[in-house]
Amino acid sequence: MADAAGWRERARRVLVGNDRGGYTVPSPGLYPFQWNWDSAVVALGWMTFDESRAWRELDRLFEGQWDSGLLPHIVFHVPADTYFPGPSEWGTSDRHQPPTSSISQPPLAATIVRMMSERALDAGLANRAVAQLLPKLLRWHRWWFRERDPEGTGLVVTFHPWESGLDNSPAWDAPLAAVPPTSRAYARRDTGFVDSARRPRQADYDRYVHLMDFFRQAGFDAGQIYAECPYRVADFGLNAILLRATEDLAELCRRHGESGAAEEMSAAADRSRRALAGLWSEKAGAYVSRDTRTGRSLEARTHSTFLAWYGRMAQSAEIDRRLLAGFNDWLARVPHGLPSTHPDAPGFEAQRYWRGPVWPHMNWLIAQGLAGAGHAAEAAALRHSTRSLIAHGGFREYFNPLTGEGYGGSDFSWTAAVALFWCAPEKIS
Ligand code: DGY
Numbered sequence: 525m526a527d528a529a530g531w532r533e534r535a536r537r538v539l540v541g542n543d544r545g546g547y548t549v550p551s552p553g554l555y556p557f558q559w560n561w562d563s564a565v566v567a568l569g570w571m572t573f574d575e576s577r578a579w580r581e582l583d584r585l586f587e588g589q590w591d592s593g594l595l596p597h598i599v600f601h602v603p604a605d606t607y608f609p610g611p612s613e614w615g616t617s618d619r620h621q622p623p624t625s626s627i628s629q630p631p632l633a634a635t636i637v638r639m640m641s642e643r644a645l646d647a648g649l650a651n652r653a654v655a656q657l658l659p660k661l662l663r664w665h666r667w668w669f670r671e672r673d674p675e676g677t678g679l680v681v682t683f684h685p686w687e688s689g690l691d692n693s694p695a696w697d698a699p700l701a702a703v704p705p706t707s708r709a710y711a712r713r714d715t716g717f718v719d720s721a722r723r724p725r726q727a728d729y730d731r732y733v734h735l736m737d738f739f740r741q742a743g744f745d746a747g748q749i750y751a752e753c754p755y756r757v758a759d760f761g762l763n764a765i766l767l768r769a770t771e772d773l774a775e776l777c778r779r780h781g782e783s784g785a786a787e788e789m790s791a792a793a794d795r796s797r798r799a800l801a802g803l804w805s806e807k808a809g810a811y812v813s814r815d816t817r818t819g820r821s822l823e824a825r826t827h828s829t830f831l832a833w834y835g836r837m838a839q840s841a842e843i844d845r846r847l848l849a850g851f852n853d854w855l856a857r858v859p860h861g862l863p864s865t866h867p868d869a870p871g872f873e874a875q876r877y878w879r880g881p882v883w884p885h886m887n888w889l890i891a892q893g894l895a896g897a898g899h900a901a902e903a904a905a906l907r908h909s910t911r912s913l914i915a916h917g918g919f920r921e922y923f924n925p926l927t928g929e930g931y932g933g934s935d936f937s938w939t940a941a942v943a944l945f946w947c948a949p950e951k952i953s
Contacts, residue, residue, distance in 0.1 A: 531915075531948045536573055538919050538940035539566065546577075547584040547601060551921065551933030554717040556604035558585060560597045561689055562938050564632035565885050569941025571640050578640060579653040582633065586660045588624040592746070593667030595633070595660075596624035597686060608713045609733070615740040626739045627682075630689045630762045631668065634661045634769040638776055655780060661773055662785055668766060669792055671746040678799025679758040680766060681816055683749055684735045685728075688759045692724035693864065693878040694871025695824040696757065699815045703754045705730030706737065722875045722931045731755075758814045760803050761828030764835030765889075767796045771836065800837055809846055825866035827854075827886060833893025844897070851894075851902060861909045862887055863925035874926045881922035881931060884910050884942045891946075911947040914939060 542548045547558040548566045555562075563585045570578035588599030600611040600623045611623035637657055644650035672680035682688050685696040710733055714723050724732075735755055742748045750756070774789035805812045805821055810829040813822040830851055832839060839847075855861040857868070865872045865880050873879040887910045895903035913923045913930070919939045921932025 532944060535569070535919065535940040535943045535948065538935045539569055539937060539944075541935060542937045543577075544601070546580040547599070548581060548937045550938065551936050553606045554714060554933040556606050558588070558599040558601060560585065560595060560599075560629040561632050564636040565888075565938040566941045568636055568639060569937070569944045571643055572944045575644060575646050575649060579649065582637065582653075582657060585633070586657070587622060588620070589660055589664065590620055590624070592671065593663035593665075594626075594671075595628055595631075595664045595667075597627050597629035598625040600624060606713055606717075608711060609736060613710075613733075614736060616744070619744065626736075626744050627684045627687050628664075628668075629687060630765045631664065631769045632765060634665070634773040634776065635765075637661065638772040641776070654776060658773075658776060658780055658782065658785075662777075662789075665766075665770055665773055665789065665792070671750070674747070674750055676795075677758075678795040678797075679763050679803075679814075679816075681750075681756050682759050682762060683739070683753045683755060684732065685755070685757075686732065688757070688762055690759075690761065690826065690828065690864065690878045691732075692728050692876065693824065693826050693828075694869065695759075695813055695822045695826050695828070697824070697871060698820065698822060699755050699757050699817070700728065700731050702817070703731040704734055706733040708733070708737070718932055719875075722881075723877055754817075756815070756817045757822070758803075758816050759828070760800070760811045760813045761826075761831045763796060763800055763803075764811075764828075764831040764837065767793055767800060767835045767837070770796065797837060800832075800835065801839070804839075804843060809850060811847075824871055825869045827862050827864050827890065830862070830890045831893065833897040833899070834889050835893070836896065848899060848902065855902075855905060855909075858925040860913055860923060860925045860928045862890065862906060867925070874924050875931065877922065877932070880925060882909075882913060882925050883922050884914065884947075885938045888942050888946050907947050910942065911949070914943055914947065919943070 539548060549556050550559050550562045563581050567578045567581040570581055588596045611617060614625050616626055617623040641650045641654050668680045685691050712729060770789050770793040774786045777786035803811045808823045811832055815822060854866055860882055863880050863882060864878050871879055887906045891903040891906040913928055916928055917923055917930025919936050920930030921936045923930050
């Protein structure tokens with residue numbers, strides 16, 4: 525993709541090619557359904573050339589919302605046999621149609637809806653779309669606070685590494701080790717599409733499957749799962765994303781005359797901001813996650829720490845300075861940034877999914893935060909690096925930070941979306 529001329533057109537063609545009727549699959553074959561945080565990013569990509577299709581993406585995502593408010597991480601609109609675990613594995617079809625998974629994913633949607641409404645050329649359409657989405661977003665955020673923070677700590681917990689979006693990050697190694705591996709037979713499909721050296725290990729999958737089965741056996745009962753789940757982690761990254769989204773939701777409520785809901789969300793954001801500050805680790809010089817079953821801090825050095833700026837946390841000038849120095853150090857150590865794990869960390873693997881590779885949408889989120897905090901040069905460095913990875917490697921799922929090679933799914937929707945709204949060259953030359 526060395527020439528800039530066709531860049532945008534090719535990115536649009538990826539989204540159009542992955543459109544399955546109002547929703548976008550992340551990548552044909554490997555991920556044949558609608559994924560939650562993928563669709564949020566992708567909607568912003570559609571916004572650059574088809575506004576009504578962009579809003580439709582979110583409507584279709586919320587078709588998966590449960591009565592409890594849970595917005596699942598996968599919506600199985602139509603059957604496909606190229607993915608494991610599919611709808612029958614999750615066992616949710618008695619509870620919801622279309623069937624879905626029973627877990628969630630980082631809550632980007634409210635922030636994306638705010639961005640979409642601010643970029644909209646068709647203000648009437650945007651107003652109607654936001655008015656319809658607002659109650660659904662509110663139900664989802666209330667679900668996080670009610671079911672995932674029942675003790676009112678200000679931090680929500682994840683019950684499965686897939687909820688963090690950073691599936692096999694070294695940050696989850698210790699809590700996942702406490703989960704028994706499943707003893708039942710199952711057949712992965714992902715390694716039929718992607719080299720197994722670039723996907724999570726079998727030992728990780730054995731535990732992913734155990735957790736999924738545990739949710740079904742618990743009848744998806746929130747209280748029972750909170751009390752008994754062998755994996756329960758307050759993920760710094762997800763909580764930072766939730767903080768930002770809750771503030772954005774409060775702002776959307778204000779603009780739509782929902783002052784009570786706006787105050788409720790602002791108060792929730794304040795609690796979350798205070799609690800997130802407590803995840804700073806002096807030892808790591810970074811924000812870290814916490815295993816809330818053991819109380820242990822999860823000190824693995826992952827790029828999530830740099831979501832602090834995206835979350836708009838109120839941090840001291842001293843912490844800001846240390847975080848920025850850490851960021852520049854990470855970038856300086858590899859030819860292609862930003863690796864998902866620090867290259868000197870024991871869990872770093874340049875090829876393996878969330879253990880080292882660069883993820884374009886994470887670069888965008890981090891750059892958004894950096895720019896908002898006044899760190900324009902660092903934001904520009906991430907944009908430049910992402911652009912050059914995509915230009916040379918194509919619209920791939922993730923990239924090797926040492927070689928720049930593109931890995932994982934091809935024709936990847938959120939990579940194309942990020943190119944469209946963020947890092948494609950400004951001018952077609
Ligand atoms: C996968 O199947 O790899 C997904 O990341 C889980 O949502």
